[in-house]
Amino acid sequence: MHIVFVSREYHDSKRGGGIATYLHDLITLVLEEGHQVTLITASDDTRQYTVAVNGKFTKVNLEGGDFIIPEVEPGMIQMKKFRIFFRFFSYRMKVLREVLKLKNVDVLEVAEFGAESVFFRKFDFPVVYRLHTSSLLDRSNGGVFKFRLGMIPNFFTGYFEKRMLRFADYITSCSNSLKDWTSTYFNIPQNQIEVLYNPINLKNWKFTRSEESLAALKILYVGTVSYEKGVGELVEACKLLKGKGVDLTLTIAGKLGTFGKNLQQDLKDDTWCSFIGHITKQELVHVYETHSVAVFPSHWEAMGLVTLEAMYSGALVIGSSEGGMSELIEDGKNGFLATPKDAEGLAERIEHVLGLSHEEKITISTNAIQHVIENFSDKKIVPQFLEYYKKVIADYKVKSAKK
Incomplete structure (x- = not known):
């Protein structure tokens, strides 16, 4: 054709x-x-x-x-x-x-x-x-x-x-x-x-994630840094957990618009949060496989390819319950869903995922990889x-x- x-x-x-x-x-x-x-x-x-x-x-x-x-x-x-x-x-x-x-x-x-x-x-x-x-x-x-x-x-x-x-x-x-x-x-x-x-073109992604990486308190967001993507609520959720003594870090990868630049300025003195901007796929492979939890709390998303990328990397993925992400993730089996625009609820969800046993994390990670291969490759x-x-x-x- x-x-x-x-x-x-x-x-x-x-x-x-x-x-x-x-x-x-x-x-x-x-x-x-x-x-x-x-x-x-x-x-x-x-x-x-x-x-x-x-x-x-x-x-x-x-x-x-x-x-x-x-x-x-x-x-x-x-x-x-x-x-x-x-x-x-x-x-x-x-x-x-x-x-x-x-x-x-x-x-x-x-x-x-x-x-x-x-x-x-x-x-x-x-x-x-x-x-x-x-x-x-x-x-x-x-x-x-x-x-x-x-x-x-x-x-x-x-x-x-x-x-x-x-x-x-x-x-x-x-x-x-x-x-x-x-x-x-x-x-x-x-x-x-x-x-x-x-x-998702699986040949573009060659991950070598270690099991130990799932124990790290490293949170990741990938995508356009905007209000509608829920990045503000993600930052607030992480602040709530930091206030409770959770020694986590947050990495934000993606294009910065006005919202993103303002957010970056507000967090310039917070060493636990880093903005790495738009990066190549090769660089993103390393970022995915070294972070334990990937969070995509969009207020509404048609689908979200980054969700599949993160799942295929073996990350523990938390996605929005509104829109197409809910069609990609089976809550509690190969990832988790969170209600958008709810920073406190998102904080509880992240805390729950971080608190899973090593065996539970391995199971979720393995299920996520297999789910992508079988249904979206x-x-x-x-x-x-x-x-x-x-x-x-x-x-x-x-x-x-x-x-």
């Missing part, structure tokens, strides 16, 4: 997040199966258009993106932040023109986030819309944002995300939680959305994607023949 992916971000982008990781892993694995892949994404430097071909993989970096990365394009930063409005349609027209250049496409997958399919109409191949997380989803309550001036960009983009899904024939979701949210708030029939979990998930694409292609051909 020739599979085309359209997404605003990819793993080598400075804007890369969960979508970028998902795409990189899936594309790598699909190429290994012998398929042809074209990726249309945005260049970090919005002045540059580049095309790179490597075997059966073609990567197109489009110019004219509707965002600004200050360290890449310095000058007039405040003005350039309005690109979401004055470049919104021009960039999406570039996406359409790039798609129309392609030959012998079998299926195209486009992320719903960012509404890059605004100008898409009927092609001679099917289009699959991949749900990641809408711009309208309020992680603080699992609902839709209430309107306020600061949220205008979200409502602007979210309007088109919702509109595009209304015309979609084929939709996939990275979790049942996101499927349910989209069905409820965007009025999409449940049976129109196929759940295909993001795969590339060998398990990628065939599901390929089978779904084939089904969509066949269905599209039948429907087209009837017209």
Whole structure:
């Protein structure tokens, strides 16, 4: 098959997040199966258009993106932040023109986030819309944002995300939680959305965790450092435990926004908490395997690939009970769930995990590793994607023949 992916971000982008990781892993694995892949994404430097071909993989970096990365394009930063409005349609027209250049496409997958399919109409191949997380989803309550001036960009983009899904024939979701949210708030029939979990490429992770590492009082958070990710509650929970005499440390790895920078400043004199910023996968392997407990207390999360990474490392994982993490963790068997926005409850959960016997920790750790291998590995998930694409292609051909 020739599979085309359209997404605003990819793993080598400075804007890369969960979508970028998902795409990189899936594309790598699909190429290994012998398929042809074209990726249309945005260049970090919005002045540059580049095309790179490597075997059966073609990567197109489009110019004219509707965002600004200050360290890449310095000058007039405040003005350039309005690109979401004055470049919104021009960039999406570039996406359409790039798609129309392609030959012998079998299926195209486009992320719903960012509404890059605004100008898409009927092609001679099917289009699959991949749900990641809408711009309208309020992680603080699992609902839709209430309107306020600061949220205008979200409502602007979210309007088109919702509109595009209304015309979609084929939709996939990275979790049942996101499927349910989209069905409820965007009025999409449940049976129109196929759940295909993001795969984890096990070849990217080679862990050599020692059993002794599970006895360490070392807590880890990996991901964007933001309010919605529950990092504030995690810090408060650790402070509560420190006050009780628990001699723990907290390592926070990930991109720092305004919230993260303020939090780092507040904790600058606390040697027990360290911010190590955005690090490579190779560096992250060592961080995972030397920390005993990984905590991801998001207020709401569509899925959370870092949860699977931490589980596969053998860490004792505490995830949020709201959203897709609850689909990855079986509480008390291969990890633990905690109620979000509850620092005291989270502190009790961390204390409980730290207090488990060595044998109990080994059992949880072993179960977590096996759970990831059996249910979320590339060998398990990628065939599901390929089978779904084939089904969509066949269905599209039948429907087209009837017209």
